[in-house]
Amino acid sequence: MATVRWARADEADQVLDFYTRMIDGMRGTEFDVCWEHDVHPTRAFLRASTEAGEVLVVEAPGTGADGPRFAAALVLDAEGDPGYDQVRWQVDAAPDEVLVVHVLATLPQFHGRGYARQLLEGAIAAAREAGAKALRLDTFTTNGRAQGLYESCGFANCGVYEDFYPHLGRGGVLYEFAL
Template structure:
């Protein structure tokens, strides 16, 4: 991201090594808050996500954060990993893999949900994806997480259907596969 994206109350930017502890605390809190709820996405801190995995994403410049008053209140990863589980979808935007971005690990601090952080972070992800030359940004979201599905649709993502996906941590779950057209 050439510059930080600033809203009235939030700043979105690429995370740095100095942010790692705060980023880990955010994901750990989110894992605890979602466990056993109707919107449980089955993240288990230390299994997925992990401190080492997040550190790798920071080093690669792929992890974005949203901050308010110096506190990390949201995060996500934008990369172009060729996820084999996504092959089940009929993607509308057919481009070579180097032009496909993937949004992962999207999270908002449970104590700050509903405060407008998610749209700011999604805007930052769009900017980074375009800077990297991606024509589309894809994601998956568990079928039980309807608030997230609605958020992504409001942001312009198209739902390509619900598919049974097998995740790298062994979780098997029905999930919406969604894509955003970045060409316009």
């Protein structure tokens, strides 16, 4: 059975390795998330998030030679991406009443096992525990698989923003879960 838990600060290298393997493993496939090494997400963001206790992981059954095998991960923090202030959110909440999911990903060899759903459920529980009013996230307009997951987990589509990721040249779909 897989375990959902917070990555420890001393696991920053494993978190970085997870995202490197995920980007490499999905590049050029039908599930390519179009992320770029050290552009999105950056190593500095992932390391700082891990050290701050903001990375939620799914630890797959069994242990790798270098420690736990992370099958899926996300970052949960209070930092909305640039442009979040332009979105017509459904929940009226101050910035300190919102948590945001970033860089939700599952390694290709673990697709179809429900790990991304488990992570979202963990993020929802953590946001409730923190007293947040809403949990928000975004994804590329081209990422239909993620959009389907978010909607099946109860996230409301709050709109499409065509130039939401100018540094990547992509549009975004914004989602919100009322807590």
